[in-house]
Each structure stands twice: as structure tokens, then as C-alpha cells.
Amino acid sequence: MTLCAQNVTFAVRGQTLLDDVSLILHPGEVLAVLGPNGAGKSTLLKVLAGEIAPNKGRVTQNGVDIAHVPALALAQNRAVMPQAAAMAFPFIVRDVVLLGRAPFRKTSSRKIDRDLVEKAIALADIAHLADYAYPALSGGEKQRVHLARALVQLWGMPDSAGVDSSAYTSDVVDTRDTPQSIRHPARFLLLDEPTAGLDISHQHGLLSIARMQAQYHKTGVLMILHDFNQVCGYADRVVILRKGRVAAQGPTDQVMRPDLLSDVFESPIRAVPDPDGATDILISRAGFA
Amino acid sequence: MTLPMLKMGAGTLKQACRVLSALYVIGDDADGRGRISRKALSLLALFVLLQVAVVISLGVGGADIGVAKVLWHLADKTGLAGSSVDDFSARVLDSLRLPRIIRAIVIGAALGVAGTVMQSLFRNPIADPGIIGVSASAACGAVAMIVCGHALLGSHYAAIGPYGVPVAAFLGSGLATGVIRVLSRQDGHTDAAIMLLIGVAINAIAIAGVGIFTYLADDAQLRSLTFWQMGALSGNGPADVPALVGMAAGMAYLLMLGTPLNLFLLGEAEARHLGLEVEALKRRATIITALVVGAAVAVSGIIAFVGLLAPHLVRLVCGPDNKIVLPASALCGAILLVGADAVARIIVLPAELPIGLVTGILGGPFFLGLLMREKKRRRI
Numbered sequence: 071m072t073l074c075a076q077n078v079t080f081a082v083r084g085q086t087l088l089d090d091v092s093l094i095l096h097p098g099e100v101l102a103v104l105g106p107n108g109a110g111k112s113t114l115l116k117v118l119a120g121e122i123a124p125n126k127g128r129v130t131q132n133g134v135d136i137a138h139v140p141a142l143a144l145a146q147n148r149a150v151m152p153q154a155a156a157m158a159f160p161f162i163v164r165d166v167v168l169l170g171r172a173p174f175r176k177t178s179s180r181k182i183d184r185d186l187v188e189k190a191i192a193l194a195d196i197a198h199l200a201d202y203a204y205p206a207l208s209g210g211e212k213q214r215v216h217l218a219r220a221l222v223q224l225w226g227m228p229d230s231a232g233v234d235s236s237a238y239t240s241d242v243v244d245t246r247d248t249p250q251s252i253r254h255p256a257r258f259l260l261l262d263e264p265t266a267g268l269d270i271s272h273q274h275g276l277l278s279i280a281r282m283q284a285q286y287h288k289t290g291v292l293m294i295l296h297d298f299n300q301v302c303g304y305a306d307r308v309v310i311l312r313k314g315r316v317a318a319q320g321p322t323d324q325v326m327r328p329d330l331l332s333d334v335f336e337s338p339i340r341a342v343p344d345p346d347g348a349t350d351i352l353i354s355r356a357g358f359a
Numbered sequence: 360m361t362l363p364m365l366k367m368g369a370g371t372l373k374q375a376c377r378v379l380s381a382l383y384v385i386g387d388d389a390d391g392r393g394r395i396s397r398k399a400l401s402l403l404a405l406f407v408l409l410q411v412a413v414v415i416s417l418g419v420g421g422a423d424i425g426v427a428k429v430l431w432h433l434a435d436k437t438g439l440a441g442s443s444v445d446d447f448s449a450r451v452l453d454s455l456r457l458p459r460i461i462r463a464i465v466i467g468a469a470l471g472v473a474g475t476v477m478q479s480l481f482r483n484p485i486a487d488p489g490i491i492g493v494s495a496s497a498a499c500g501a502v503a504m505i506v507c508g509h510a511l512l513g514s515h516y517a518a519i520g521p522y523g524v525p526v527a528a529f530l531g532s533g534l535a536t537g538v539i540r541v542l543s544r545q546d547g548h549t550d551a552a553i554m555l556l557i558g559v560a561i562n563a564i565a566i567a568g569v570g571i572f573t574y575l576a577d578d579a580q581l582r583s584l585t586f587w588q589m590g591a592l593s594g595n596g597p598a599d600v601p602a603l604v605g606m607a608a609g610m611a612y613l614l615m616l617g618t619p620l621n622l623f624l625l626g627e628a629e630a631r632h633l634g635l636e637v638e639a640l641k642r643r644a645t646i647i648t649a650l651v652v653g654a655a656v657a658v659s660g661i662i663a664f665v666g667l668l669a670p671h672l673v674r675l676v677c678g679p680d681n682k683i684v685l686p687a688s689a690l691c692g693a694i695l696l697v698g699a700d701a702v703a704r705i706i707v708l709p710a711e712l713p714i715g716l717v718t719g720i721l722g723g724p725f726f727l728g729l730l731m732r733e734k735k736r737r738r739i
Binding site for chain 2 (some may be wrong): 116119120140141142143144148149150152155156157159160161162165169172173175194223232274328340356
């Protein structure tokens with residue numbers, strides 16, 4: 071029960087954007103995708119989401135090639151948070167979040183939908199914006215709306231998933247260890263540069279939510295990140311892409327080495343000890359210094 | 360005499376269904392926010408408004424019949440009253456005004472729904488069957504058949520008879536949609552923005568085509584050409600009924616697309632992430648919209664602005680949720696066209712103004728006003 075890319079190659083008009091990329095996303099882990107601009111990170115995410123079909127290789131979600139799965143079935147077990155999404159018409163924020171329930175519109179009820187939407191809105195810290203028109207929000211606020219939308223999609227149906235939605239209020243812990251991966255297909259959350267437009271406190275808020283999804287709800291979380299220290303702090307494993315190929319892949323502490331990163335990003339990166347913590351901080355000096 | 364009654368029966372049934380669905384929304388959301396029941400209430404209000412418009416429109420025109428008589432006549436027809444109105448009024452209502460108004464309701468509703476679907480599909484508030492060239496191509500097909508039909512089809516032209524021109528209109532809209540879709544496809548995807556621009560180009564070509572055929576036409580043909588360019592609800596022969604039925608069927612399908620079109624407004628990639636088969640929806644929705652619009656043009660010629668105006672008016676009141684906007688635009692489009700038809704019949708008595716001119720003259724400035732209002736609101 072994984073989301074798995076096998077030897078994926080994607081080329082468009084003679085340009086190879088992904089070259090023989092393989093990776094596995096396990097339920098319950100946070101996998102960070104790292105790489106310079108144009109390395110193919112977003113393309114990889116699109117291939118994993120089934121948005122574009124690879125020229126070679128295949129992507130399987132829970133063991134089935136996604137090329138043969140209807141979009142609706144994929145959507146019931148996988149949510150994507152996009153980089154930015156514009157809406158031409160002034161939907162209010164709550165209704166945008168509610169669109170995340172669309173994959174379950176045949177089975178869900180208004181009550182379930184409404185409860186999940188309110189929880190996601192509280193979690194994404196957009197409760198004060200819930201009745202605002204979406205187009206009027208700032209970029210970072212829009213991203214949080216899409217986080218909430220992805221969450222209500224990911225939570226699926228409370229009973230069938232074995233996930234009690236009360237677990238999302240921070241003080242309830244008793245349902246967190248519900249075993250579900252045995253009977254139910256695993257769920258996956260794909261985040262495309264989720265922290266790009268957020269202030270620092272909301273960046274940590276979002277990354278914590280992603281962590282929590284992985285840890286307590288056995289979701290496989292894949293996110294494209296640019297901040298090395300956030301990768302070290304939140305990810306279990308890392309995939310580094312360079313020019314469409316996997317440059318390195320493995321547990322965070324083995325991959326996030328200054329020499330490797332300096333090589334891939336062509337910029338000197340050093341590790342300095344954090345006076346307060348155990349792990350080193352990765353820093354890169356300003357270019358002109 | 361039986362045909363108008365049949366049409367009226369179908370119309371009543373459709374309206375009854377609409378009321379029921381509106382009530383259903385209210386009932387379903389009794390525990391919810393007032394916001395949604397407000398939407399249901401506005402559907403109900405639009406429905407009532409349509410009834411009022413229909414009754415008033417039935418009463419006015421060359422022969423002033425009056426609301427009381429109209430109501431009495433309708434009551435008689437539906438078996439609620441025993442005696443009938445005078446013979447002259449009954450005949451005017453049954454064979455002249457009622458068929459017109461049924462055409463106005465179906466075509467107005469079809470244009471309103473088609474406009475809503477196009478705006479959502481292109482994720483652009485100015486998209487409209489008129490703007491992307493579907494209407495103009497239908498008119499071009501019709502005009503080409505009027506002018507060149509004899510030369511092209513020879514003896515077959517008479518055999519096809521009154522069906523030739525509507526079918527040509529239909530083919531015109533289908534061809535335009537096909538060309539737009541083929542040209543805007545790239546790597547298996549269709550880009551909505553490019554599609555809109557291509558539609559604008561097709562529109563220009565189709566209008567030029569209409570111009571060329573108009574230039575080639577003789578005096579007798581010119582008279583029937585104005586019908587297609589300026590629109591008329593006076594009916595176009597035996598092809599009307601199948602076209603209206605087709606329109607109603609297509610509309611019924613489009614009315615069910617509320618949630619998929621809402622997802623589409625998020626963006627194509629996002630809609631797919633949320634489980635929508637995006638390309639299939641685009642294919643089906645554009646083709647059915649083209650059929651509906653082609654059928655509308657086949658019956659009434661080009662009627663401007665209804666497809667653009669109805670959804671915008673509805674969004675001002677009900678917000679952008681397509682689950683409400685689609686049925687409300689159908690009602691609003693019907694009201695607009697019934698109203699415009701009444702105006703067209705009385706403004707230049709004893710003659711009648713082409714209805715496309717009325718919707719253009721009234722709709723254009725009104726739409727400009729809407730735009731200015733929007734502009735001001737966005738500034739703040």
C-alpha cells in the first residue's frame with residue numbers, strides 16, 4: 071500500500087523533464103522533495119497525482135497503475151495542495167474548502183461535510199476568513215484555504231477510514247492509534263511548495279499539520295520544500311532531484327549533508343551546531359559576502 | 360390547436376419540477392445556514408417572476424387582451440374554470456402568443472444555461488455562446504443554406520423543405536465547436552484561455568461569412584436573412600418542435616453539472632485532483648452546449664446578451680455556486696426573453712421589432728452598467 075513511481079521518464083517536445091525517476095511513498099512517513107529550480111520537482115508531483123502520464127515507467131497508488139484508475143477513485147485516497155489557484159468567481163472561503171468534499175459527494179452527508187470543513191478551517195487558521203470572498207485573500211491566505219481543502223479531501227469518510235474526526239481536536243488522543251492501513255487503502259497527501267507564500271509561524275503550522283497527518287493518520291505525505299532546515303526538522307526521508315534525475319534518496323540525516331547539498335545546489339552550504347538543539351543548522355552564506 | 364396545448368402542458372410540468380426542486384433545497388437545508396435557503400428563495404422568486412412575466416406578456420401586443428382575461432383563459436385551459444373567454448382572444452392567445460412565449464421560455468432558459476456553462480468551462484466571466492462564435496456560426500450555416508441552398512442541393516432542396524435551414528444552423532454551430540476544440544488541443548489537453556481566443560477568431564470569421572452571403576443574396580432572400588441576424592420568436596416552421604425538445608433535453612443534462620463546474624472553477628488540474636474526468640467533462644459540456652445553442656439559433660436566430668446577462672444577474676443575488684446559478688440562470692434567461700419579447704411586440708406597433716435588437720439595445724447598456732459596478736467594487 072504505497073504511492074510508487076517506477077522508472078518514470080517524462081519528456082515533452084524533446085525536453086526530458088524526468089529521467090528514470092523511482093521513488094516510494096509509504097503511509098505514515100513525510101517525504102521531502104528537494105532540488106534546484108527546473109529540476110523536475112513539480113513535474114514529478116504532477117506525474118504522481120496522475121495529472122500527466124509518464125512516457126516511460128509507471129505510477130502505482132496502492133498497488134494499481136494509476137493510468138487504469140478513474141480520477142474519482144484516485145481522489146478518494148489522494149489529495150493535492152497546489153502552488154496557487156485562481157478563481158474567477160467570488161466563492162466564499164468556506165465553499166472553496168467544501169469543494170474538497172466533492173470526491174465523497176455520493177456517500178457523504180451535509181453534516182459530515184460541514185463538521186470536517188469547520189475542523190479543517192480551524193486547523194488551517196482561516197476561521198476568521200471563512201466568510202470572505204476567496205479572490206480577495208492574500209497569496210498566503212489562499213494557500214491556507216487550499217490546505218484546508220486538501221485536508222477535508224484527505225479525511226475522506228470518518229467511519230470507512232477508521233479515522234475519528236475528533237482526533238483533530240488537539241486534546242483528544244484515544245483514537246489516534248486506530249489501525250486502518252490493513253483494511254483500507256492508504257492515503258496520500260502531495261504538497262507543492264506549501265510554504266512558499268506563508269509567514270514563518272504558518273509555515274511551521276502547516277508542516278506540523280503534515281507531520282500530524284503522517285504520524286497519527288498513517289498518511290503518506292510528499293512535499294516539495296526549499297528550506298533545508300525545515301526538511302531536517304519535519305521529513306523522514308528526502309529525495310533530491312537534479313536535472314530530472316534522482317541525485318540522492320534516503321533518510322533525512324543521511325542525505326542532508328553539506329557536501330552533497332553544496333554539490334547539487336552549486337552553492338556553498340555549511341552545517342553549524344545549533345546552540346539550543348542537537349541537530350546542526352544548514353546555512354548558506356550570502357553570495358556577495 | 361392541440362400542439363400549443365401540448366407545449367403548454369410540457370411547460371407547466373417543467374415548471375412544477377422546478378418548484379419542487381427549489382422546495383427540496385429549502386427542506387434539505389432546514390438545519391443549515393440562512394445563506395443557502397436564501398438561494399432557494401431566490402429560485403422561487405425567479406419562478407414566480409417568470410409566471411408574472413408570462414401572464415403580462417400574454418396580455419400585451421397588437422390586440423390588448425388584459426391580465427384578467429389571460430388568467431381566465433389559462434384557468435379554462437387547465438380545467439379550473441368552466442367557461443371560456445371570447446373566441447377572438449382565445450385564438451390570439453392559443454395560436455399566436457402562447458407558442459411564442461413557450462419558444463421564449465425554452466430559448467431564454469437554454470441561452471442562460473449555455474452562458475453559465477461556458478463561463479464556468481472557460482473560467483472566464485465574459486464567455487458566452489455569442490462571443491465564442493457558436494451562435495454566429497449557426498447563423499452563418501442558416502444564411503448559407505438560404506442563399507446557396509438551391510444551387511447546392513438542386514432538386515433535393517425542395518425535398519428537405521423547411522428542415523434545411525435549421526439543420527444548416529445546427530451544423531454550423533457543431534462545426535464551429537469542433538474546429539474550436541481541435542485547434543485548441545495540444546498534447547491531449549485543451550487550454551481554456553486559448554480556446555476562448557480561438558472562439559473569438561471563429562466568431563469574426565462567421566460574421567464575415569454572414570456578411571458575404573448577405574451580399575450575394577437577392578431581395579427575397581435578404582428578408583429572411585434579417586431573421587437570422589436579428590432574431591425573432593415568430594417561429595420557423597415544423598422544425599421548431601424537435602429543436603425545442605432537443606434544447607430541453609440538452610438543458611436537462613447541463614443543469615446537472617453544478618458540482619463538476621464548481622470544481623472546474625478551481626482550475627483544471629485541481630478539478631482532476633478532486634476526482635473529475637476533466638477532458639470528458641469538457642468534451643461533453645462543449646458539445647451539448649453547442650447543440651443547445653445551435654438549436655436555439657435554428658428556432659430564433661441570433662439573440663444577443665441573454666447568455667451573458669442571465670448568469671451575471673443571478674450571481675449578483677445568489678453568489679457563484681453553479682448548483683444554484685444553473686437553474687436560476689435558466690429561469691432568469693426565460694424571464695429576460697419573455698420580457699424582451701413583450702417589448703418587441705409593443706414598442707413599434709403595429710409592426711414588431713426583431714427580438715435580437717431588443718436584447719441588444721436593453722442588454723448592452725445594462726451589461727456595461729454591471730461591469731462598471733464590478734470595476735468599482737474591485738478597486739475598493
